[in-house]
Amino acid sequence: MFVRRLGSVHCACALTGFNTCRSASQIRPMVVLGIETSCDETGAAVVDETGEIRGESLHSQKQVHVKAGGIIPPVAQRLHRENISRVVQEALDRSGVMARELAAVATTVKPGLALSLGVGLHFSLNFVRQYEKPFIPIHHMEAHALTVRMLQHVAFPFLVLLVSGGHSLLALARGIDDFLLLGQTLDEAPGDTLDKVARRLSLVKHPKCHGLSGGQAIEVLAKEGDRLRFGFKPPMGQHYDCNFSFAGIRNQVAMAIKKKEKQEGIEPGQLLSCVQDIAAAAQHTVASHIAKRTHRAVLFCRARGLLPQNNPTLVVSGGVASNEYIRETLRIVTDATDIQLLCPPAKFCTDNGVMIAWNGVERLKAEKGVVSHTQEVVYEPRAPLGRDISAEVRDATIKLPALKLKIKS
Numbered sequence: 001m002f003v004r005r006l007g008s009v010h011c012a013c014a015l016t017g018f019n020t021c022r023s024a025s026q027i028r029p030m031v032v033l034g035i036e037t038s039c040d041e042t043g044a045a046v047v048d049e050t051g052e053i054r055g056e057s058l059h060s061q062k063q064v065h066v067k068a069g070g071i072i073p074p075v076a077q078r079l080h081r082e083n084i085s086r087v088v089q090e091a092l093d094r095s096g097v098m099a100r101e102l103a104a105v106a107t108t109v110k111p112g113l114a115l116s117l118g119v120g121l122h123f124s125l126n127f128v129r130q131y132e133k134p135f136i137p138i139h140h141m142e143a144h145a146l147t148v149r150m151l152q153h154v155a156f157p158f159l160v161l162l163v164s165g166g167h168s169l170l171a172l173a174r175g176i177d178d179f180l181l182l183g184q185t186l187d188e189a190p191g192d193t194l195d196k197v198a199r200r201l202s203l204v205k206h207p208k209c210h211g212l213s214g215g216q217a218i219e220v221l222a223k224e225g226d227r228l229r230f231g232f233k234p235p236m237g238q239h240y241d242c243n244f245s246f247a248g249i250r251n252q253v254a255m256a257i258k259k260k261e262k263q264e265g266i267e268p269g270q271l272l273s274c275v276q277d278i279a280a281a282a283q284h285t286v287a288s289h290i291a292k293r294t295h296r297a298v299l300f301c302r303a304r305g306l307l308p309q310n311n312p313t314l315v316v317s318g319g320v321a322s323n324e325y326i327r328e329t330l331r332i333v334t335d336a337t338d339i340q341l342l343c344p345p346a347k348f349c350t351d352n353g354v355m356i357a358w359n360g361v362e363r364l365k366a367e368k369g370v371v372s373h374t375q376e377v378v379y380e381p382r383a384p385l386g387r388d389i390s391a392e393v394r395d396a397t398i399k400l401p402a403l404k405l406k407i408k409s
Contacts, residue, residue, distance in 0.1 A: 030103040031095070032364060034357025035088060037080045037120030038112030038140045039166060040071050043353035044088040046095035046102075049361050051150040053354055055095025059083040062213055066204065070195065077115035084123050091353060099131045104370060106136040106360025108143070110383035112166070117379035128373040135371050136360040140351075141385045143359040144317040145173050147348050150358040154313055154342065159301060161294050161330070164318035165191030165215070168290075170242045170297045171385055172306055173315075176362050177369060179386025180306070182297045182393050183242025190286050191320045193246040194218045197253050197282045202269050218279045219323050225280030230256050232281050234289040241394035242297045246286065253282045287329040292400060295333045299398050302337075313340045322346035336403055 029048035036043040045056035061079045065071045092099060107124040109117060128135045145160040157174045169184040188196075198204075198214030209217035235248040260272050272278065298314065301307045314334055320326060327343055334341040348355060363369045371377065 030361070030364065031097050031101065032136070032357045032360040033088070033091070033099075033102050033105045034138075034353045034355070034360055035084070035105065035107040035120050035124050036140075036351055036353045036356045037084065037116045038108045039116055039351060040065055040076045040079075041351040042080050042083045042087050043351060043356070044084075044091035045353035045357045046091055046097050047150070047354060047357035047361055049365060051358065051361075054097055055091045055093065056352070056354055057087045057090035057094065058352055059087050063211065066211070066213060070199070071113070073113050073115045076113060077119055080116055080119040084119060087353075088123070088127070099127075099133075102131070102133055104134040104136050104360055104364050106138050106356050106363070108140045108356055109137040109377060110139055110380035112140055112379075112381060114379065114381040117381065121377065121379050125373075125377065132373050134364075135373055135375070135377065136363050136369060137371070137377050138356050138359050138363075139383060139385060141167060141169065142177070142179070143355040144349075145171070145179070145315065145385075146176065146359055146362055147317060147344050147355040148315045148342050149362070150354075151344060151348070152342075154315065155308075157306060157308065158313040158315055159297060159307065159339070161290070161297075161314060161316045161321075162318045163190050163290060163316070163320035163326070165189055165195065165320070167318065168244045168246070168320075169385060170294060172301060176366050181384060181386045181388045181390060182300065183244065183293060183390050185244040185246065187245055187247040188250070189320075190244070190246050190290065191215050191318075193250045193286060194282070194320070196250055197279075200254055200257055200268075201275055201278060202271055203275070203279075205269075205271055206275065215320065215323065218283050219325065221276045222280040222283045222325065225274075225276030225278070227277075227280040227284035229274070229277040230281040232256070232285040234285055234292060236289075236293075239394070240296070240397045240399065241390055242293045242300070243390060244289065244293055246289070249282065249285050249289065252285075253278065283323070283325055287323075287326045290326060291329045291333050291403075294330060295337070295400050295403070296393070296398050298333065298337045298339055299400070300393050300396055303396065303398070307339075311340060312338075313342055316341065316343045317349050319350045321349045332403055336401075 031048045040061040042059040046054040170182040172180040195214030203209045203217040232252045235245045
């Protein structure tokens with residue numbers, strides 16, 4: 001097995017700096033350090049080629065941003081800078097792996113907040129140059145998509161739905177670095193929409209929402225609400241594609257809130273008496289929109305023969321995928337279309353170093369996207385995932401059969 005490096009040919013173990021050309025008596029799993037700073041989580045983890053998490057550490061900025069009412073990029077940057085060295089060292093210490101024993105370092109370089117990505121990349125390049133280790137630039141959404149393969153065997157191809165605070169997309173994963181993009185958000189992400197609704201409802205003042213993010217607060221209060229009290233409509237009903245649009249949902253909710261404030265004679269910033277019902281209706285509408293676009297993606301892939309006949313799979317990940325109501329809504333779709341639904345545990349759906357390290361492991365084993373420690377790498381705040389075939393989905397004009405959402409609110 002050979003790979004090309006800097007114009008000459010070297011054995012793969014020379015590139016990794018680790019003994020991959022080893023006899024049966026000398027087997028030691030390759031280990032990769034993963035570093036994540038794409039948004040507001042500073043994460044690091046050491047994962048080996050078997051999927052074992054040797055050590056991890058995570059510093060969350062959530063409470064800081066909750067108090068601020070949203071993520072402030074310069075604040076996120078400062079907190080990353082203050083914590084990244086400690087977080088990485090903690091992951092290494094807990095793993096029992098020395099820096100010189102690493103096979104490579106994998107780091108998120110796209111997409112994300114520019115100021116946050118820059119911190120992780122700068123630290124990582126200094127690290128790999130100090131220890132002369134290979135570097136693996138990671139696409140954040142690709143890492144989310146492949147995390148499930150660390151937990152169980154999922155063969156390519158499979159359908160992927162990624163929904164988070166900053167992204168939403170549907171794609172067909174055909175290989176480690178081979179994705180067909182079926183659809184993506186045209187405006188804002190579902191997590192961003194739910195956070196904005198929570199801020200407009202002033203849920204930070206609700207006694208049951210103390211310390212929760214906006215999306216978490218919506219989910220908690222929605223359990224006590226009537227999702228049918230407000231007739232919010234999922235957008236893009238006459239658009240036969242898999243793209244998403246959540247800004248329209250937010251506008252519908254904002255208009256309803258303004259109307260109820262006037263009726264109840266309260267000022268913005270005060271809690272409405274029907275806050276649970278608005279939360280439930282908003283969450284239901286977001287979930288319905290996601291489910292309908294996903295339903296069309298399943299039907300399109302099946303019609304084009306893009307999914308295997310035996311045991312086709314839908315993988316759902318990203319921070320919003322930890323919302324149980326949204327998962328149950330998607331389960332209605334997968335049950336109706338006879339496709340397996342796989343959702344990583346909630347702790348792996350949100351941003352973390354483990355998913356980055358595992359993506360690094362997959363790329364290292366496949367010899368894809370591994371670069372020398374001397375190579376210059378840049379971060380990309382905006383970066384598409386795979387080849388965009390959303391126009392083909394639209395042109396297929398697939399109409400959806402009606403599905404009843406039998407879910408407890």
